[in-house]
Amino acid sequence: MKIKVKILGVLKKPEGKSIFQLELPDGAKLTDIYERLNYTKLEASFVVPAVNGKVKKPSHTLSENDEVLLSMTVGGG
Amino acid sequence: MEKLTKSDLDRYDRQIIIEEIGRQGQEKLKNARVTIVGAGGLGSSVSMYLVAAGIGEITIIDGDSVSLSNLNRQILHGESAIGKSKVESAIRRLKDINSDIIIKGICDKVTDDNVLALMADSMAIIDCLDNFLTRFILNRAALKLEIPLFFGACYGFEGRVSVIIPGKTPCLECLLKSIPPPEKVPVLGATPGVIGAIQATEVIKYFIGIKPTLAGKLLLYDGKNNMYETIEISRDPDCRACGTSHGRRNE
């Protein structure tokens, strides 16, 4: 299935691209995207993932044409 | 309920003529009491706008002193304040902006032990902190006191804003499960300027009776690419702070 991915800000991007499509097997989870993006366990733990505009848990199962937005937890002031 | 004075009508004229505010809205602001935690980058922007807007009573809390490396973003403070407490410096600047309101300063760190006493009299908490541990302390205090928490955070060109209304929206810990380790956070001065101004706008909307647009949502701001995204947060039934299974609150 095709998944649209958008990465905001300083979070690691494949080849610097912030918007791209991924082909993932049916039943793939958000964590499968992290794996494709080569996020370490530590990096992945600070990602705030949203699917179709709603924050989801990393274990969330994706569906065809989902739009995933990834951003980093930030805490400065 | 304190009424508007003649001088108030003059001072706040440009915002009283905003249809959604009017004299009634301005009076609501005059009767509001808020606590701003942090007199750094976010605290600079939030406090100056809320003081100028005529929030009746503002308490600002910070335990640090001003240093040279603060000045790129903490526009409340100037070179003459280096070495002085941030609260003292903030009060001097804020009283110069508006001497008609009550401005209090507390030079202290917020802890688990003092948080409830510090916030007890407040109608809203504005998070202008630079670390998550204290943010979670504020989050739990807001839940306990049932007052809203206005969350703001920055990193480089990026910022986040959310409004937590206990009993109505998810809390900060529903959203943030693991937090990055403490580090020297890069911050462009204008970023907390933008983020703090958005927090201040949400605070004003809350008090004049317009639902804060970011209640239950997280605004993601990326100044480098001029991107603004808003995503919805859901309540986590297993949340350590507000989850029903932890007996804190119910829907």
Ligand SMILES: [Zn+2]
């Ligand atoms: Zn929660």
